[in-house]
Amino acid sequence: MKKIYCNIKKCLGCGSCEIACAIEHSKSRELNKSIAESPLPVKRRKAEFVEESVSISTGCHHCENAACVTACMSGAMYKDKKTALTQHDKDRCVGCWMCIMTCPFGAVTRLREEKIVLKCDLCPDRDKPACVEACQTKSLFLGTLKEFTKICST
Amino acid sequence: MAKPTGNPINDKLLEIAAQNNISTVWDRFMEQEPHCGFGTLGVCCKICNLGPCRIDPFGEGAQKGACGADADTISSRNLVRNAAAGAACHSDHGRDLAWTLLELGRGHVKDYSIKDPAKLKKLAVEFSIKIDGKGDLKIAEELGEVILKEYGQQEGELTLTKRAPKKQRDNWKKTNVNPRGIDIEVVQAMSRTHIGCDNEYKHVLESAIRASLVDGWGGSMIATDLSDILFGSPEPIRAEVNLGVLKEDEVNILLHGHEPILSDIMVTASQDKELVELAKKYGAKGINLSGICCTAAEVLMRHGVPMAGSFLQQELAIITGAVEAMIVDIQCIMPSLPEVAKSFHTKLISTSPKAKFVGMEHIEFHEKDALETAKKILRIAIENYKNRNRSKVNIPKEKMTLVAGFTMENIFYNLGGSFRPSYRPLNDAIISGRIRGVAGVIGCDNPKNESGLCHAEMVKELIKNDVLVVQTGCSGSACAKAGLLTPEAAFKFAGDGLKEICETVGIPPVLHTGSCVDNTRILTACCEMVKEGGIGNSIDELPVAGAAPEWMSEKAIAIGWYFVASGIFVVIGTPLRVMGSKNVTNYICNEIEPLYGGKWAFEGDPIKAAHLMVEHIDKKREALKLKPLICAKV
Structure with missing residues (x-):
């Protein structure tokens, strides 16, 4: 299945993926307008500094045996049978934060005020997720693990 | 394949670029x-x-x-540095002209002359030079010296700011932005924005305003006035625009960049009999000069040299395959040109001591041997005619006529006729409600927009609403291509009131006033409108507005700021x-707005932006208690 992978050899940790993610999940979907929205749009991706010259952009890995799905008591977090993506139904979310506790990648974001969580949905309205398109160094990649490994080894 | 530009001529040439794997600004964008x-x-x-x-x-x-600077400090400091760079460009442009004038006066330069002695004397008097009994060259020397001193001046104020109405000058003094000298304000904009220096955003922005005022009422205004003195004050002139001005059977030479010191002498050199003969020897019918970017405006205004294209069309001009040489000086010249030219025979020649390009031949141009260098460059271009590959030639057919060459001075005559040369007819037309007001639509073209189409759409909407439009730079070329700079455009696009004025006077509804330094012609025209009386006692009371729908350069930021602060x-x-x-x-x-009378607005839709301007003009008309428009649509 297709997922977002990050090539840490190329990632500069610039944060362009974060901004693109927040804009894509805003009401206006425009940079200049989205920063004036209330509530402010929230990103589902993080560009993290690891150590000197190493950064990584992370988000949901859409795990096969997703811990968040197992831990979810309301059934809000689920595996989509067709796409195998880990999806989140915010209407069923009760804000217990168990998914946040169990996710080994810190990929689930808390919306404290609305008492729900947010996570990567792979941008259903786009061909390529916004973060992948925004990546200035092409370190973010959408594809299968096999394709990604091949690209990294060349 | 790049995204369509909305302009069929561009798109056709972009197709050729794509077939030949040539990347253009649209691809890279x-x-x-x-x-x-x-x-x-x-x-x-x-x-x-x-x-x-x-x-x-x-x-x-x-x-x-890390230092503690927040978004306010960071964004304001960044803006200041942009504005300072813009002001530096225009002021350096003015400095070069002042230097040329001084060297001419000293007798060190033989290829230039005083083409407008009346304006020389007028400007000398403004700079408190006694002109009685002195020859033009002596005056030129003294004027050059005084102007260059103003670049290094440390206290007092700029001479040309005295042209501004009292209220503007008072505003600048009250807000502590009245410039002291030309270079000091650019330097201080840099020093104040160093880490841990000026951090309070309103105070930080003062540097942007001060540096920009230096541009508008200093460097740029000097550049415009000295260009008129050295190369002649423009007169209305008919010419052609768009890539169709390139010729199949002539040596096509493009002049690209900004300073007329180079381009003007190239025009003189291109008329040299020996060179024309040489062109004929190589099988060409003649030498065809045309311009790109603001250089185009400079030589268009004074010599009627056709405008091949705007900033964005510089690569496309080469892709026509019909250009023997492109001669460049400074500003807005894409570093990509040598890469594009690799696929064609076009020779690229850089000339300014201020700018070199990887892959271009550099023939440095100095005032002392200007004509000689110009001829040398032209010879290279002519000799290159034999290398033109006919199978690669794709000159678009499209071209359009335009009338350009309007200035603060000659507009008197165009509006009042020699019988009554004053701004009275313009002010009266505004007071009586035939003309709603005046708008300056200026600036670059930008692939973020539809390559010039924004300009034409905005201007059409403005003249439809009886707003007389004045233009400079690439905006002027965009509207010229759309046919808006012809007297006939009034019949096609203008509102009834504006149409009546254009018809009576015989002017286009859109007036081209020159290159980007010539935006100062708009400033001085505003001063004249105030002086003439009846439509406000200061610039901020006039029913006028400005726009740069596709701006991209730092110079545009400085220009915007000096208009806002004025x-x-x-x-x-x-x-x-x-x-x-x-x-x-x-x-x-x-x-x-309460501090300066002007303010910024951001609007991407050219029609909506035009209406913001119309609303603003209406607000000003109302404040002046002017009559409603005679031909307003009910």
Whole structure:
């Protein structure tokens, strides 16, 4: 299945993926307008500094045996049978934060005020997720693990 | 394949570019998309090496840089540095002309002369030079000296700011932005924005305003006036525009860049009999000069040299395959040109001591042996005619006529006729409600927009609403291509009131006033309108507005600022890079209006932007208690 992978050899940790993610999940979907929205749009991706010259952009890995799905008591977090993506139904979310506790990648974001969580949905309205398109160094990649490994080894 | 530009001529040449694997500005622009959000919002600070630091515009991450600077400080400092660079460009342009004037006066330069002695004397008097009994060259020498001294002046004020109405000058003094000298304000804009220096955003922005006033009422105004003195004051002139001005059977030479010191002498050299003969020897019918960017405007205004294209069309001009040489000096010259030219026979020649390009031949141009160098360059171009590959030639058929060459001075005659040469007819037309007001539509073209189409759409909407439009630079070329710079355009596009005026006087509804330094002609025209009386006692009371729908250069930022600080409402297409700070955005778009009378607005839709200008003009008309428009649509 297709997922977002990050090539840490190329990632500069610039944060362009974060901004693109927040804009894509805003009401206006425009940079200049989205920063004036209330509530402010929230990103589902993080560009993290690891150590000197190493950064990584992370988000949901859409795990096969997703811990968040197992831990979810309301059934809000689920595996989509067709796409195998880990999806989140915010209407069923009760804000217990168990998914946040169990996710080994810190990929689930808390919306404290609305008492729900947010996570990567792979941008259903786009061909390529916004973060992948925004990546200035092409370190973010959408594809299968096999394709990604091949690209990294060349 | 690049995205369509909305312009069929461009698109056709872009197809050829794609077939030949030539990358153009549109391709590279798309590779840059989406643009970095931090940079776009102005919240990326690269000023010191604690950083680079960024402010998270969505509020989750860092809200302060390592030094403690917040989005307000960072975006305002960035804007100041942009404005200072813009002002530096225009002021350097003026400096070169002042230097040429001085060297001419000293007798060190033989290829230039005083073409407008009346304007020389007038300007000398403004600079308090006694002209009685002195020859033109002596006056030129003294004037050159005095002007260059103003570049290094440390206290007092700029001579030309005295042209501004009293209220503008008072505003500048009250807000502490009245420039002291030309160079000092650019230098201080840099020093104040160093790490840990000026941090209070309103105070930081004062440097941007001061540096920009130096541009408008200093460097640029000097550049315009001295160009008129050295190369002749423009007169209305008919010419042609668009890539169709290139000729199949002549040596095509493009002049690209900004300073007329080079381009004007190239025009003289191109008429040299020996060179014309040489061109014929190589099988060409003659030498065909045409311009790109603001250089195009300079030689168009004074010699009627056709305008081949705007900033964005510089690569396309080469892709026509019919250009023997492109001669460049400074500003807005894409570093990509040598790469594009590799596929064709076009020779690229850089000439300015200020700018070299990888892959271009550099023949440095100096005032002392100007004509000789110009001829040498032309000879290279002519000799290159034999290398033109006919199978690669694709000259678009499209071209359009235009009338250009309007200035602050000759507009008297165009509006009043020699019988009554004054601004009275213009002011009367505004007072009586035939003309709603005046709008300056200026600036670059930008692939973020539809390559010049924004200009034409905006201007059509303005003249439809009886707003007389004045233009400069690439905006002028965009509207000229759309046929708006002809007297006939009044019948096609103008509202009834404006149409009546254009018909009576015989002018186009859109007046081309020159290159980007010539925006100062608009400033001085505003001063004249105030002086003539009846439509306000200061610039901010006039029913006027300005716009740069497709701005891209730092110079545009400086121009925008000097118009805003001089009391004019300015709408630009894409926002200044300050949107990451609500305080700075609110300050320059609202809070600044009571201080200067002008303010900024950001509107990407050219029609909506035109209406913002019309609304502003109406507001001013109302404040002046002017009559409603005679031909207003009910």
